[in-house]
Amino acid sequence: MSLLTHVLACLFGMGSWVAINGMWVELPLVVPGIPEGWYLPSYLTVIIQMANVGPLFITLMHRFRPGALDERPVIYCIVVLGIVATFLLAFFWNTAVEFAGALRSVPLLVLSFLLSVVDCTSSVTFLPFMMRLGPQFLTTYFVGEGLSGLVPALVALIQGVGLVHCRNATVASVAGVTLNTTATGGSGDLEAIYQPANFSARVFFVFLSAMMVVCLGAFVLLNHHPAVVRERKDHRYLGEESARDKREQGLSLHSQAPEQRPMISPLEPPARERRSSFGMGTYSKGEVVFIFMVLAWVNALTNAVLPSVQSYSCLPYGNQAYHLAATMAAVANPVACFIAMFTPIRSLVFMLFLTVVGTGFGAYIMAVAAFSPCPPLVDSPSGVAIIVISWILFVLTLSYVKVIIGVILRDEGHSALVWCGAVVQLGSMIGAISMFPLVSVYGLFKSGDPCNTKCLN
Known part of the structure; x- marks a missing residue:
């Protein structure tokens, strides 16, 4: 295994979602400067789902023109688009x-849509490209994908985004950007004021553009560096893949020559009736359906459902709890990938167990968000510890499940990873569509105030 190839695979993976993740962590600094205000997150949710036209096009091409689409030109196009859009x-x-009689942040919304197309399309192009490398590099790619959320979050922390200090409302500086003021029942109300950032949003977005440049450089080297070419064994891959794609009558998950021994015991005689309609000879049809249902479920939870209520679940415990939960959850993602790199347990039973455990932590987080702004243990240090630990374990367990599913599908061939990316986007879309009316239309969740956390009975 080449250390260089691992580093390049990691940097390549970091470019997958760094733009949109960066947009989310920069919201506290962006929102006060635009007409949409805090409606922007709900707009972004819709924009990201509209951007699934990219994955849809790629999936339809693989379905109706199997073998006709090479991921590499598409990757070059979307990464360059990401560089230009972030800049x-x-x-x-x-x-x-001025649009439709009111001021609108049209450039911001249009560029956000383009970045969403870049990141959503990466799910169905970056993963299949990783088939060109050895199976050991796929987990490294997932580490990079996890870092695509962690690195912008750390830079935002250095920037000071979202840092708040509390002042008495009667003496608060009018120059500050304020949140809603909530009465505490005392002699004076407190209001939360965002502290000035250490550097501007412009610098942050230039940093994101530089990250996309790094991703492009890593991709170029993965294609052309001699040391990586030796790792790729590219000619063997292309020959097998071309022949297989010509035989496929649609987007099947068939693999003529898996690159790793399947997890099922070789002592068990292969039975023709065990083959699923997708062509995955290692698993029965029911097991294939189970794998994809779990993949859609965990991505719906981790990419849409729980992130949409993160502020509601954490801010009642204070601003420090919110930032600690967000940062440590971002750390948990690459940590899960590192664990999967050294202990890749492919048992479907263990996968189900971890999914249930992670879903349990997600259910607790959702319950806390539903009780916001007065969740259980709101004035107790134990409440802070529990919500932070819940976020860490929620992301850790389900991220491990996602990586293991990616490794399993990688062994089944190129088309399996196309399906993997498509199901990731489908699960995320279902989760976002489910949560949007609950959060943005019906207002079932109420925000907590980082300065006034006491609840009246």
Whole structure:
């Protein structure tokens, strides 16, 4: 195994979702400078789902023109688009244009859509490209994908995004950006004021553009560096893949020559009736359905459902609890990938166990968000510890499940990873569509105030 190839695979994976993850962590600094205000997160949710036209096009191409689409030109196009869009965002994110009789952040919304197309399409192009490398590099790619959320979060912490200090409302500086003021029943109300950032949003978006440049450089080297070419064994891969794609009558998960021994025991005689309709000879049809249902479920929870209520679940315990939960959850993702790299347990029973455990932590987080702004143990240090630990274990367990499913499907061939990316996006879309009306339309969740956490009975 080449250390260089591992580093490049990691840097390549970091470019997969770094742009949109960066947009989310920068929201506290962006929101005060645009007409949409805190409606922007709900707009972003819709925009990201609209951007699934990219994965849909790629999936349809594999379905109706198998073997006709090479991921590499598509990857070059979307990464370059990401570089340009993030760079333009640095200069036009706060530009307002009159549209439909009101001021709108048209450049911000359009560029956010383009970045969403880049990141969503990466799910169905980056993963299949990793088939060109050895199976050991796929887990490294997932580590990089996890870092695509952690690195922007750490930079935002250095920037000071979202740092709040509390002042008496009667003496608060009018220059500060304030949140809603909530009465505490005392002699004076407190209001939360965002502290000035250490550097501007423009610098942050230029940093995101530089991250995309790094991703492009890593991708170029993965294609052309001699040491990586030796790892790829590219000619053997292309020959087998071309022949297989010509035989496929649609988007099957068939693999003529899996690159690793399947997890099922070789002593068990292969039975033709065990083959699923997807062509995965290692698993029965029921097992294939189970794998994809778990994949859709964990991505719905981790990419849409729980992130949409993170502030509701954490802010009642204070601003420090919110930032600690967000940062440590981002750390948990690459940690899970490292664990999977050294202990890849492929048992479907263990996968189900981890999914149930992770879902249990997610259910607790959702319950806390539903009780916001007065969740259990709101004024207790144990409440802070429990919600932070719940977020860490929720992300840790389900991230491990996602990586293991990726490793399993990688062994089944190129088309299996196309399906993997498509199901990831499908699960995320279902989760976002489910949560949008609950959060943004019906307002079932109420925000906590980082300065006024006491609840009246």
